[in-house]
Amino acid sequence: MKNLKKGFTLIELLVVIAIIGVLATIVLVSLTGSRTKANSAAFKGEVKSLYAGLITACSDSSIVIGNFPVNPKTFVPATAFATGSASQSCGLNGSSTFSFTVTSTNGSGCTSATVNQNGATFTPAGC
DSSP, X not given: OOOOXXXXXXXXXXXXXXXXXXXXXXXHHXXXXXXXXXXXXXXXXXXXXXXXXXXXXXXXXXXOOSSSOSSTXXXXXXXXXXXXXXXXXXXTTSOOEEEEEEEEOSOOXXXXXXXXXXXXXXXXXXX
């Protein structure tokens, strides 16, 4: 009568665990670059919405920078992504010019952006 053993040996199990560990490491390393790209895309999207909001706010009244909206015409940057300062000449009697510098706080490849009445530019270029 033959004695048949069922199951895996310890060596076979260790080899499988090692292969899974190597694959998991490769996946995690590749996701790090994706996370930075996603943060950069989020920052760019936030800045582009800042530009649209600043154009609207500047044509109606002065731009107020703060943590909370004071009134519907007040424009406030999303503090989760950015902090900034502004200089402006807005309102019905102003020349409708503004300059707003946004500094990234979300760990993206972009460090800052300058938004003015002509659009947005990002630093470093091409981030």
